[in-house]
Amino acid sequence: MTPIDSSALRDLAFNEQGLIPAIVQSETGRVLMLAWMNEESLTKTLELEQTVFFSRSRQELWHKGASSGNTQQVLKIEIDCDGDSLLIQVREAGPSCHTGADSCFDADTLFISEDN
Amino acid sequence: MTPIDSSALRDLAFNEQGLIPAIVQSETGRVLMLAWMNEESLTKTLELEQTVFFSRSRQELWHKGASSGNTQQVLKIEIDCDGDSLLIQVREAGPSCHTGADSCFDADTLFISEDN
Numbered sequence: 001m002t003p004i005d006s007s008a009l010r011d012l013a014f015n016e017q018g019l020i021p022a023i024v025q026s027e028t029g030r031v032l033m034l035a036w037m038n039e040e041s042l043t044k045t046l047e048l049e050q051t052v053f054f055s056r057s058r059q060e061l062w063h064k065g066a067s068s069g070n071t072q073q074v075l076k077i078e079i080d081c082d083g084d085s086l087l088i089q090v091r092e093a094g095p096s097c098h099t100g101a102d103s104c105f106d107a108d109t110l111f112i113s114e115d116n
Numbered sequence: 117m118t119p120i121d122s123s124a125l126r127d128l129a130f131n132e133q134g135l136i137p138a139i140v141q142s143e144t145g146r147v148l149m150l151a152w153m154n155e156e157s158l159t160k161t162l163e164l165e166q167t168v169f170f171s172r173s174r175q176e177l178w179h180k181g182a183s184s185g186n187t188q189q190v191l192k193i194e195i196d197c198d199g200d201s202l203l204i205q206v207r208e209a210g211p212s213c214h215t216g217a218d219s220c221f222d223a224d225t226l227f228i229s230e231d232n
Contacts, residue, residue, distance in 0.1 A: 009226060021137055021150060023139050023147055023150060025147060029145030031139055031141060031147065031203050033196065034137060034139060034196065034201040046226075046227060049229060073229070073231065074227065074229060075228075075229045075231060075232040076225065076227065076228050076229065076232050077225070077226040077227040078221040078222075078223075078224065078225050078226070079221070079223060079224040079225070079226055080149065080150065080220040080221050080223055081213055081214065081215050081217070081220045081223040082220070083223075083224075085150040086226070087147050087221040089232070091231070097197055098197065099197050101197070104196040104197045104198070105194040105195070105196050105203045106194075107194075107195055107196055107197040107199075108194065108195040108199075109192065109193070109194050109195070110125060110162075110193040110194070110195055110202070111162060111190065111192065111193040112191075112192050113165060113189070113190060113191045113192065115189065115191060115207070116191040116192050116205070
């Protein structure tokens with residue numbers, strides 16, 4: 001793998017709970033989910049090259065797909081201009097949503113423009 | 117425009133600050149930015165069919181592109197399975213990032229896999 005840019009890691013702006021939001025996008029372009037990471041889960045993600053999040057409800061690390069088998073292989077991690085959010089491109093081993101849907105955003109549509 | 121699904125709006129899970137994260141994605145598939153909305157900014161977004169966020173640093177509504185001209189026309193708004201994040205597909209009038217980059221995620225790359 002390409003060496004990690006550790007200066008970029010140091011510059012990340014975790015919030016007051018020590019968390020940073022991570023947008024997970026399939027290599028197909030579909031946005032799959034928004035989840036949260038702390039420094040430990042991000043470090044694990046980089047080690048495993050699979051997504052590891054921090055579950056805010058359970059207050060523990062959450063290796064995505066560890067029980068279901070639906071892991072997400074990490075292809076790329078980009079950081080935004082403020083250093084306070086991540087964009088993670090992944091290759092999925094199965095559906096990303098706990099409902100069985102490919103994307104958590106398949107759940108509901110609030111608005112569709114006539115120009116869409 | 118297609119009528120707004122107001123029951124979906126009622127079911128949104130705003131956080132303790134009254135905010136919900138909004139992932140903004142270009143119709144090209146590129147993720148442009150992560151920003152935050154409160155109920156008022158989301159209502160304005162639906163009225164204008166352009167993105168209106170809530171600036172956490174300035175604690176005020178922020179109509180994207182109102183000064184720069186780089187507005188974002190809203191094509192679709194999807195809600196995730198937990199109702200606590202939004203995915204907004206847009207057509208951009210210009211660069212989305214204040215740096216002049218197309219995407220805020222053009223700023224820095226933390227990791228690239230050999231499989232990418």
